[in-house]
Amino acid sequence: MWNRRRHALTVVAAFLLVLVIGCTSSRDTASAGRGEESGTSLRGEAVTGSRSNGVGRPTIVVTTSILGDVVGELVGDQAEVVTIMPAGVDPHEFSPSAKQVDQIRRADVLIANGAGFEAGLVDVIRAARADGVAVYDAISAVEALTLDDDGHRLSGESGSGHEHDERGTSVSPAVADQGTTVVDPHFFTDPRRMASAVRGISDFVVANVAQLDAASVQARTKAYVAALENLDAELATMFGVIPAERRVLVTNHEVFRYFADRYGFEVVGAVIPGGATADEPSAADLDALARLMKAKNVRAVFADVASSDKLAHALAAEVGGDVRVVELFSESLGGPASGAATYLEMMRTNGQRIVEALR
Ligand SMILES: [Zn+2]
Numbered sequence: 001m002w003n004r005r006r007h008a009l010t011v012v013a014a015f016l017l018v019l020v021i022g023c024t025s026s027r028d029t030a031s032a033g034r035g036e037e038s039g040t041s042l043r044g045e046a047v048t049g050s051r052s053n054g055v056g057r058p059t060i061v062v063t064t065s066i067l068g069d070v071v072g073e074l075v076g077d078q079a080e081v082v083t084i085m086p087a088g089v090d091p092h093e094f095s096p097s098a099k100q101v102d103q104i105r106r107a108d109v110l111i112a113n114g115a116g117f118e119a120g121l122v123d124v125i126r127a128a129r130a131d132g133v134a135v136y137d138a139i140s141a142v143e144a145l146t147l148d149d150d151g152h153r154l155s156g157e158s159g160s161g162h163e164h165d166e167r168g169t170s171v172s173p174a175v176a177d178q179g180t181t182v183v184d185p186h187f188f189t190d191p192r193r194m195a196s197a198v199r200g201i202s203d204f205v206v207a208n209v210a211q212l213d214a215a216s217v218q219a220r221t222k223a224y225v226a227a228l229e230n231l232d233a234e235l236a237t238m239f240g241v242i243p244a245e246r247r248v249l250v251t252n253h254e255v256f257r258y259f260a261d262r263y264g265f266e267v268v269g270a271v272i273p274g275g276a277t278a279d280e281p282s283a284a285d286l287d288a289l290a291r292l293m294k295a296k297n298v299r300a301v302f303a304d305v306a307s308s309d310k311l312a313h314a315l316a317a318e319v320g321g322d323v324r325v326v327e328l329f330s331e332s333l334g335g336p337a338s339g340a341a342t343y344l345e346m347m348r349t350n351g352q353r354i355v356e357a358l359r
Contacts, residue, residue, distance in 0.1 A: 058209045061107035063118045063125075064091050065333040066188050067138060067201075069343050071111055073224045074202050078212050082107070084121070087333040087341075090306045092277045095120040104128050109208050111201055114139040117185035117331075119276065134208045139185060141200025142193040145257050147182045186331065189259035191232040191347060195225050231344055232262075235351045239263050246358045248296055250289065252303040252312045253277045255330045268298055271311045277304075281311065290318040299323055300357040304330045326357045 059080045062068040068083030075081065084100050085091055091113070096104070104110060104121070105128050112118055112125055114137025129135050187193040202221040206214045239247070247265045249256050253272040260267045269289045272279050281289075292298075293315075301316050303309035305327045316323045328350045334340035339349040 058108040058211045061104055061110045063112045063121055066343050067111055074220050087335055088306050089332055090277055091331050092119055105131050107133050110135045112137050113185055115183040115185035136204040138197040139187050142187045142196045145184045147184050184257050186255045187258050189256050190262040191228045193258055195228040198225055231347055238351050238355050242358045248298050250298050250301045252307055268296055271315055277307050286315055293319045300326050302326050302328050306332045326353055
């Protein structure tokens with residue numbers, strides 16, 4: 001009996017090892033598309049499996065694929081960046097494996113989107129905090145937008161107008177949990193807000209991961225913020241060709257408010273009205289949105305490649321005419337050849353598709 005159990009444990013250990021190898025090689029594949037570091041990248045070659053306690057490279061665990069890419073840009077090869085959600089998943093619906101729960105709890109530091117975005121990780125993150133893992137919610141660094149209970153935008157007032165050094169005082173994720181005022185978690189659709197988050201993440205890892213070379217991380221942060229500023233300027237120029245009356249967005253769920261806020265688009269509605277993807281709209285909701293789209297002459301429904309677009313197609317069919325469904329990478333990166341292997345690529349691809357659909 002004892003031997004059999006021990007054998008079973010060996011099999012489990014071997015299986016976990018295979019998982020670890022499988023996982024790290026996919027991370028290598030993902031970072032190979034990055035260009036500047038491929039070939040020499042040490043990232044992903046070894047999972048430390050436990051807190052490093054100052055020995056070897058530290059492990060920074062990141063929840064979403066978008067933030068995993070960004071954190072990799074900031075720390076380079078100085079840390080093991082473990083991204084929990086693979087490219088192409090719906091972050092609202094994601095559940096971690098037992099191994100990933102363990103990775104989160106053993107992290108040197110954990111970086112999350114926050115505001116309830118990673119619904120399936122909330123309990124694990126809470127447990128990691130209780131275990132003493134330093135956790136940073138990227139949204140705590142940005143000027144947040146809020147929603148009411150029905151998922152409608154209230155205003156940018158709650159959490160807005162604060163200077164960078166006051167961040168976190170008004171948009172704590174606890175607010176999102178209280179129900180009355182809900183912080184919209186999708187800040188990453190606005191590159192300027194992403195730049196704020198990047199500065200916040202950079203300060204956090206420098207303060208909490210002793211093994212990092214602060215000057216190097218700060219230099220990389222400066223370069224990446226400059227890349228985000230270039231991206232932002234490029235997108236603003238691109239959208240200039242869309243006439244004002246056509247700067248309207250109908251999306252699969254409420255994901256592009258920050259984007260709309262930044263580039264002067266109007267969010268006419270969403271197939272799934274809330275800030276998550278799990279709710280189902282009623283037939284009356286869809287009817288009302290279809291009427292609104294006809295009245296405003298909206299010609300596209302933007303759906304996320306990672307979520308079901310069935311309802312988006314149903315809506316487009318109900319509106320009729322030449323309304324089409326256009327896929328965007330809105331909350332998860334795509335694979336290596338998708339045109340959305342990195343955050344910068346993803347935003348450019350989305351921008352081009354939006355221009356093609358609305359110009
Ligand atoms: Zn979402």
